[in-house]
Amino acid sequence: MFRLVLTAVAAVFMTASLHAEDTEKSAYTATVTGVVCSACKGHVESALKKLPGVESVTFEKGDKEETQKAIFKSSSATLAKDDVVKALGKDAETYTVVALDKSK
Structure with missing residues (x-):
């Protein structure tokens, strides 16, 4: 009986780990202009969280002046720059998505 329970538990863990590999997330960096304060970061972060599976966003200073990198x-x-612009909605008038790069 103990072996049967142990086998069942092992099967559950193996299935969970296989499922986790199937749902591996892709890393992206969006280069955005117009992000000049913490409220701006909040607007962009809220928009990015509308995209599939995005849970958190971090910001770094961009390579060019007046740009920020939103990393998520x-x-x-298969996200594209247009997806980020669409998620920004009316805020796309304030923030310009210069580029969207996929890291993984």
Whole structure:
């Protein structure tokens, strides 16, 4: 009986780990202009969290002056710059998405 329970538990863990690999997230970096304060970061972060599987966003100073890099992971492996612009909605008038790069 103990072996049967142990086998069942092992099967559950193996299934969970296989499922976790299937849902691996892709890393993205969006280069955005117009992000000049913490409220701006909040607006962009809220928009990015509308994208599939995005749970958190971090910001770094961009390579060019007046740009910020929004770094996040998504469950979608096929996000495009237009997806980020669409998620920004009316805020796309304030913030310009210069580029969206996929890291993984």
